Amino acid sequence: MEKFKPQLLPNEPAGEAPDWESRLQPIEEFMFSTKLDGARVELFSGEPARGRSMKVLKSVKIQEMATEFNQHMGLFGGCFEAEFYSPNMTFSEIMHFFKVEDIDDPKHYTKWMKLFQHPTKEWPFPGRTPEWLCTWHDDLKFYVFDYATAASKADRYMMYNEAIRDIRPTDQWPLSTDPEIEGATEVAVAVKQFKLNHIDAFYQAYDQAIMDGHEGLVCVHKDTPYKNGRHTLKSGTSFKAKENKLEFDGKVMYAEEGTVARPGAPKTTNELGRSVTSKLAEDRIPGGFCKGFRVRMEDGRELIVSLNGWSHPEKEELLNDPSDYVGQWVRFTGMKPVKEGGMPRHAQVTKGQCIRDEK
Numbered sequence: 001m002e003k004f005k006p007q008l009l010p011n012e013p014a015g016e017a018p019d020w021e022s023r024l025q026p027i028e029e030f031m032f033s034t035k036l037d038g039a040r041v042e043l044f045s046g047e048p049a050r051g052r053s054m055k056v057l058k059s060v061k062i063q064e065m066a067t068e069f070n071q072h073m074g075l076f077g078g079c080f081e082a083e084f085y086s087p088n089m090t091f092s093e094i095m096h097f098f099k100v101e102d103i104d105d106p107k108h109y110t111k112w113m114k115l116f117q118h119p120t121k122e123w124p125f126p127g128r129t130p131e132w133l134c135t136w137h138d139d140l141k142f143y144v145f146d147y148a149t150a151a152s153k154a155d156r157y158m159m160y161n162e163a164i165r166d167i168r169p170t171d172q173w174p175l176s177t178d179p180e181i182e183g184a185t186e187v188a189v190a191v192k193q194f195k196l197n198h199i200d201a202f203y204q205a206y207d208q209a210i211m212d213g214h215e216g217l218v219c220v221h222k223d224t225p226y227k228n229g230r231h232t233l234k235s236g237t238s239f240k241a242k243e244n245k246l247e248f249d250g251k252v253m254y255a256e257e258g259t260v261a262r263p264g265a266p267k268t269t270n271e272l273g274r275s276v277t278s279k280l281a282e283d284r285i286p287g288g289f290c291k292g293f294r295v296r297m298e299d300g301r302e303l304i305v306s307l308n309g310w311s312h313p314e315k316e317e318l319l320n321d322p323s324d325y326v327g328q329w330v331r332f333t334g335m336k337p338v339k340e341g342g343m344p345r346h347a348q349v350t351k352g353q354c355i356r357d358e359k
Helices: 060-073 091-099 106-116 153-165 199-211 312-320
Strands: 030-035 039-044 079-085 141-147 180-185 188-191 216-221 238-242 246-261 267-269 275-277 284-297 302-308 329-335 345-350
Touching: 030 153, 030 199, 030 238, 039 060, 039 091, 039 141, 060 079, 060 141, 060 188, 079 091, 141 153, 153 188, 199 216, 246 302, 246 312, 284 312, 284 329, 284 345, 302 329
Parallel strands: 141 188, 302 345
Antiparallel strands: 030 216, 039 079, 079 141, 180 188, 216 238, 246 284, 246 329, 267 275, 284 302, 329 345
């Protein structure tokens, strides 16, 4: 496990529209699955469940699920990769249950009830009650989408499908974009892989996935082996098609200063073996550069929008003199909010492409 790194799909360059017709050639040799908006889990045989960063997850309930999963897997060793997910919850609700250490601890109910009854603070879970937030729900499951072994993607699909369902699939993968295959264990289901035979079918499947509330599609060539770490776009074998470039408008209020780690701040290692400094406020000091713009949207809500295309010297200059942008309306991109009326995720403005006519 020391050399293991979770497999990651390549990220798309910001502001560029992929040429899917050229990429997915021949399309009949690619396997497609629905990209679920959940939390990554690494399930090692006989080990506690870990997150994408390879840290042991603190959730008592998730570790109970992992124990049951391992008991069901029996002689299957290695690592199964899954999304902790529920089709009946938003991303923020899923992450609530993913992060809470002990859902049965009475202090959680006290905390949420206090916020729920607060006269001025906004309740972050519309339509849900403190009782709901403090109750574990059986529709939270491990949606297994891969098995970490050197075999091809097609063979790995057969392995994890067989392991969970105790049924060997045929060569004809399911054609539905519905992500769930009924599992043989109550805590896990297998994510379907399906075939497409024309680029128009790809666009239809993608549109359907978005309409169903999913992130998009995962596209992997059937002969692709498992990779420790991130695939590259150059390899031409693994892609994620997702709706991550929605456009939004807002007025720049001011330039937000970035921070750097203070001398002696603790460091950790991420899933790719790279050193990462602490992000805690007490471990950060002003960095002397602009990390983004504070932007006010048309409805009055504000958020920090990061910068794309500025060099570090340009960010330093921008912090000292943001007058070219402050007061200007900008167009920025971001991922769909996790709930209706929520903030765009991973919002960013691109240099030379963002300033628009004043509203």
